[in-house]
Amino acid sequence: MKNALLFAVFSLFLASTTTFADDMPTIKLLMKDGRLIPETLEVPANTRFRLEVTNEGPGAAEFESLVLRKELVMAPGVTRNLVFHPMKAGTYKFFDDFHPATGQGRIVAK
Amino acid sequence: MGNALFVVWRESLEAFLIAGILYAWLKGNDDSGRGRQALFIGLAAGAGLAVLLGWVLLGVQDELTGNALEVFQIATLFVASGLITQMVLWMTKNGRHMKARLHADLSAAAEKSGFVGVAVVAALAVAREGAETVIFLYGMAQGSPLGTVLLGALGGIAGAAATAWLAAKSLARLNIGLLLRLSSILLLILASALLVMAVDRLIGSGWLPALVDPVWDTSRLIDDTTRGGKLLADFSGYRARPALSALLAYLAYWSAIALAYRRISRG
Numbered sequence: 508m509k510n511a512l513l514f515a516v517f518s519l520f521l522a523s524t525t526t527f528a529d530d531m532p533t534i535k536l537l538m539k540d541g542r543l544i545p546e547t548l549e550v551p552a553n554t555r556f557r558l559e560v561t562n563e564g565p566g567a568a569e570f571e572s573l574v575l576r577k578e579l580v581m582a583p584g585v586t587r588n589l590v591f592h593p594m595k596a597g598t599y600k601f602f603d604d605f606h607p608a609t610g611q612g613r614i615v616a617k
Numbered sequence: 618m619g620n621a622l623f624v625v626w627r628e629s630l631e632a633f634l635i636a637g638i639l640y641a642w643l644k645g646n647d648d649s650g651r652g653r654q655a656l657f658i659g660l661a662a663g664a665g666l667a668v669l670l671g672w673v674l675l676g677v678q679d680e681l682t683g684n685a686l687e688v689f690q691i692a693t694l695f696v697a698s699g700l701i702t703q704m705v706l707w708m709t710k711n712g713r714h715m716k717a718r719l720h721a722d723l724s725a726a727a728e729k730s731g732f733v734g735v736a737v738v739a740a741l742a743v744a745r746e747g748a749e750t751v752i753f754l755y756g757m758a759q760g761s762p763l764g765t766v767l768l769g770a771l772g773g774i775a776g777a778a779a780t781a782w783l784a785a786k787s788l789a790r791l792n793i794g795l796l797l798r799l800s801s802i803l804l805l806i807l808a809s810a811l812l813v814m815a816v817d818r819l820i821g822s823g824w825l826p827a828l829v830d831p832v833w834d835t836s837r838l839i840d841d842t843t844r845g846g847k848l849l850a851d852f853s854g855y856r857a858r859p860a861l862s863a864l865l866a867y868l869a870y871w872s873a874i875a876l877a878y879r880r881i882s883r884g
Contacts, residue, residue, distance in 0.1 A: 541620075565760025567752045573841050573850055574858050576821025580749050582675045583756050587683055592823050600842045605624055605753055607844055 531590075533557045538568040538581070541606030552596040552616040561586040568610070572601035575614070621757060621766075625773025627848065628750045630780060631807070632742040635701070636660055637781035638800045639735055641788040642708060645796050647728070655732040659739030666740060667747025674752055687822055694815035697741045701808040704734045705801045706877055809870050810854035816863045817856070828865075831858035 532551065536558055537544040550556050562568040564583025571578045577589055594616045603610025636656065643652035677683055711731055750770075757766045788796050819825040836842075836857035841850040849855045854867060 564756065567756030569749070569753075573817070573847070573856060576817045576860075578818065578821075580674060580752050582752055583759055585677075587677075588680055590823070602842065604847075605756075606620060607847075608620060 531555045531557050533559055535559045535561070536570075536612075537561050537563060538570070538603060538610070539563040540565060541568075541603060541609040543603060543610050543612040546612045548612065548614045550591070550594075550614055550616050553593045555593055556591050558589045558591060559586060560589060567605055569604035570601065571604040572599065574599050575601060577601070578604075621753075621769030622772045622776065624753055625750055625770055626776040626780075627851075628746045628753070629774050629777040631746055631852070632660075632663070632739075633777045633781035634784060635742040635804070635807070636739055637785035638788065638803055639739065641785040641796060642800050643735070644789060645793050646708075646711070652728075652732050652735060655736040656739050659736030660743055662736070663740035663743025664747060666744035668751055670744055670748035671751025671755070674748055675755065687818070691815050691818050691822075693741070693745055694811050694818070697738075697745060698808045698811035698815065700734065700738050700741065701804050701811070702874070704731070704738050705804045705808070706881070707731045707734060708797065709801055709878070709881055805874060806853055809867060810850075810852055812870055813854035813856065813859075813863050813867055814851075816866045817860070820860055820862060825862055827863075828861035830860045831856075832861050832864055834858050 532554065534548055534550055534556055536548060538560065540563075548558075560570050560579065560581065562581040562583055562585050567580065567582050569578065569580045570589070575591065575594075577591075579587060579589060581587060594614075596616050599614045599616070601612050601614060639656055640653060643656065647653070674686065677686055708731075711728070754766060754770050757769065788800055791799065816825065820827045820830075834857060839849065839855065839857060840846045841855060841857040846855075846857070856863065859867075
């Protein structure tokens with residue numbers, strides 16, 4: 508019983524942080540062979556948005572950004588969503604931590 | 618190829634550094650050899666855990682599991698940071714006991730629990746970054762010939778081991794007092810970096826407010842998005858654009874450490 512309750516609370520907590528509704532714009536990013544496509548992503552400023560990251564491979568990729576505080580390791584062929592909280596207008600760098608030489612990108616919030 | 622070397626080197630460096638520092642310290646402070654045995658058991662268990670965790674990570678596709686995993690990873694960061702800190706405090710207290718050779722029975726009991734701590738810290742260090750290495754190598758194995766993968770993996774691991782060996786060797790040369798102090802400081806800095814990483818990821822996931830973001834911007838001075846800057850960030854907790862809540866956590870951590878040391882030196 509206690510476990511069930513804990514589970515329910517935990518699921519609610521997760522559900523509250525994960526939004527399935529289409530109330531936020533979705534922006535797509537493709538990681539392919541150490542490249543980021545596109546390298547510059549334009550997003551609306553001060554708005555929550557979802558970034559749908561697909562790693563086409565070959566090879567694993569790691570979407571990482573210290574300034575955006577995100578880190579996501581992905582095996583080839585995997586698609587995952589990252590939810591970003593409203594950010595001020597400006598340029599934010601991110602990179603593929605497994606391919607730092609080629610995988611450098613930026614998110615421009617306008 | 619060069620890239621694979623670098624990635625594997627960086628991913629395994631933290632674990633090897635922790636192992637190297639612990640090894641140097643145990644060699645100087647524990648003649649029984651049981652501490653070092655505990656260290657190796659911990660490292661082996663960590664490698665097993667890394668493969669298991671990597672395998673779990675590979676299977677994750679949906680958002681709910683992804684979120685649960687995020688929670689798990691952040692929790693691991695907090696636990697690792699806390700355990701390393703606790704172990705350093707134990708080392709500091711125990712080093713004094715061992716030197717004084719007082720209360721032999723008491724220190725034997727303390728020794729046993731301390732060695733369990735050593736094993737757990739080593740296992741966690743290997744498992745955490747090792748899981749990412751597993752995924753990286755798995756990805757490489759799909760696109761490149763096996764020989765290249767093996768070469769990259771072994772080269773990177775050997776490089777990290779050599780780096781840690783060099784650190785341990787230079788530490789072991791120092792006298793015991795200095796060795797203890799220096800290895801404690803290095804481990805505490807690493808623990809504070811893990812704490813900053815954990816708090817940062819809580820902010821990034823929206824579970825903690827940033828309060829003021831950023832407090833300052835030193836990216837012109839040391840840019841943490843470059844290779845070197847990123848290494849500094851990973852190992853010291855440096856951020857070019859820190860959030861206030863991460864900064865507060867960092868300051869609280871070092872205040873708590875200062876208090877703990879004051880109590881140890883008084884007791």
